[in-house]
Amino acid sequence: MTKDLQKKAALVTGASSGIGEAAVRALRADGWTVFAVARRAERLAALESETGAIAIPADIAEDDDVSRLLAQVTEAGGIDTLINIAGGARGADKVGDASTADWEWMYRVNVLGTMKLTRAFLPMLRATGEGTVLNLTSTAGLDAYEGGGGYNAAKFGQHALTKALRLEEAEHNLRVIEVAPGLVQTEEFALNRLGDPQAAGKVYQGVEKPLTAEDVADVVRYAVTVPHHVNLDQIVIRPVAQAANYKLIRKG
Numbered sequence: 075m076t077k078d079l080q081k082k083a084a085l086v087t088g089a090s091s092g093i094g095e096a097a098v099r100a101l102r103a104d105g106w107t108v109f110a111v112a113r114r115a116e117r118l119a120a121l122e123s124e125t126g127a128i129a130i131p132a133d134i135a136e137d138d139d140v141s142r143l144l145a146q147v148t149e150a151g152g153i154d155t156l157i158n159i160a161g162g163a164r165g166a167d168k169v170g171d172a173s174t175a176d177w178e179w180m181y182r183v184n185v186l187g188t189m190k191l192t193r194a195f196l197p198m199l200r201a202t203g204e205g206t207v208l209n210l211t212s213t214a215g216l217d218a219y220e221g222g223g224g225y226n227a228a229k230f231g232q233h234a235l236t237k238a239l240r241l242e243e244a245e246h247n248l249r250v251i252e253v254a255p256g257l258v259q260t261e262e263f264a265l266n267r268l269g270d271p272q273a274a275g276k277v278y279q280g281v282e283k284p285l286t287a288e289d290v291a292d293v294v295r296y297a298v299t300v301p302h303h304v305n306l307d308q309i310v311i312r313p314v315a316q317a318a319n320y321k322l323i324r325k326g
């Protein structure tokens with residue numbers, strides 16, 4: 075692997091839809107080598123065909139899949155940038171009505187998945203001398219809200235993991251970036267969380283110009299492309315209509 079390729083090779087998780095897919099497209103448009111990772115092989119194959127990304131179907135929370143993923147990326151030349159976008163929310167129950175299964179799934183995907191993949195690739199990232207880890211968290215990991223306890227807890231956990239990683243890896247010249255989006259309208263996030271198209275539609279009802287996956291992907295692309303000595307520790311990105319988690323302007 076050449077020095078130039080080492081500096082423009084990324085692994086992006088959650089690449090089968092939404093922000094992950096948009097991040098793959100943004101980086102490929104900038105000439106990066108991109109390993110696109112998600113569970114849905116058919117969607118990844120289509121993305122590979124369209125963009126030239128290298129599709130690797132895998133579940134980042136499964137140890138065997140992570141080991142296989144590391145081996146395949148190593149064989150293909152390695153990366154210097156890891157972009158952890160895979161995650162999600164399930165349910166909007168209050169804590170008193172919490173679904174144990176939903177909470178366990180959110181912790182597994184958002185926290186353990188991020189940890190397992192980061193742990194596996196850290197030696198490779200350190201070895202480049204200028205490695206980068208970018209974790210996509212959420213404003214739900216900065217401020218709690220009613221009905222968000224499970225997702226809040228998972229994203230607070232991922233946020234804390236990211237801060238600890240930055241402290242631990244600075245001596246290896248590894249930069250650690252957190253991007254925390256607010257309201258982003260994607261095809262699947264609200265639908266997966268609420269399980270009903272009508273309920274999912276109400277999340278964005280009356281909101282002028284919620285963020286798009288492409289908006290967030292452009293921020294991700296910028297954050298990992300600036301000179302390596304520049305560490306954008308934490309980037310909070312919201313639509314103008316969302317001044318805070320609890321203040322959202324709806325019209326009509």
